[in-house]
Amino acid sequence: MAKLDVSIIEVIDKMVREGESEEKIIRTLKDLGVEPNKAKKLLLLGQADTFSLLKGEIKKIVRGEMEEEKPVLKKFIEEEAMGSADTMRQELTKAVISDLRVYEKDITGQSQTFQEQIQQNINRVNDLNERVKVKLNELGEAVRDVQVDMDEVKVKGLGSRNRIISTILWILGLVFGVMVAGNFVLVSGQPITIDSLILMTIMALLSVTMLFVATVI
Structure with missing residues (x-):
């Protein structure tokens, strides 16, 4: 150029x-x-x-x-990042607390249900005790009636017949006793239901009553 x-x-x-x-x-x-x-x-x-x-x-x-x-x-980016992290941390904390509350509610509900079941079982046991007392009173009255009848029979001189009845009652009492013992053996190590307990109690009472009546004849 x-x-x-x-x-x-x-x-x-x-x-x-x-x-x-x-x-x-x-x-x-x-x-x-x-x-x-x-x-x-x-x-x-x-x-x-x-x-x-x-x-x-x-x-x-x-x-x-x-x-x-x-x-x-740089400072603005760091502050925004920290703010986002804090927000995420707070949201995560809220979610965890919410889950814990739901879990606690479920556990509390299960605990209340379990307590209600225990209370029901206690009520049933108390009811069983009352029923057993009533049955014992009835059996006691029946034994006294039988004893009076047996005394009258003895007076009338029916000794051989009494021995037969006594033997039958002994056998029946032993049978009921063996059945109760067998049931205890079968349910050993397993939870016993209220119905099974009531049945075994009645059978035991019958066994004791029959053996008692057999001794007084």
């Missing part, structure tokens, strides 16, 4: 930087002996160089501002 072209480009670059109008730049170039077409091309070239320089300066400015704002951005 000739020295004159370099000088002309410098003039164009200076005038562009100074914000001169396109017409004034072309007119100046004509005064310097540059043809109109070439003047326009040189003007475009000068504007392109100026735009490239402008882009470079803008990049520098943006880069500098980003470097200045980098600590602030």
Whole structure:
């Protein structure tokens, strides 16, 4: 490139930087002996160089501002990350507490049900005791009646018949006793239901009553 072209480009670059109008730049170039077409091309070239320089300066400015704002951005990102972590931690804690409350409610409900079952069994045992007492009183009265009848029979001299009845009662009493013992052996090591306990109690009472009556005949 000739020295004159370099000088002309410098003039164009200076005038562009100074914000001169396109017409004034072309007119100046004509005064310097540059043809109109070439003047326009040189003007475009000068504007392109100026735009490239402008882009470079803008990049520098943006880069500098980003470097200045980098600590602030870093702090902002860290704060946002910590805030998100705290939020997630709180949500997780709430979820765990909610699950624990549901589990506690289920356990409490099961415990109440178990206590209700125990109370029902206690009530049934108390009822069994009352029923046993009633049966014992009834059996006691029956034994006394039988004993009175046997005394009357003895008075009437029916000794052989009494011995037969006594033997039968002994056998029946022993049979009931063996059945009760057999039931205890069968249910040993297993939970005994209230119904089974009532049945064995009645059989035991019958066995004792029959053996007692057999002794008084």
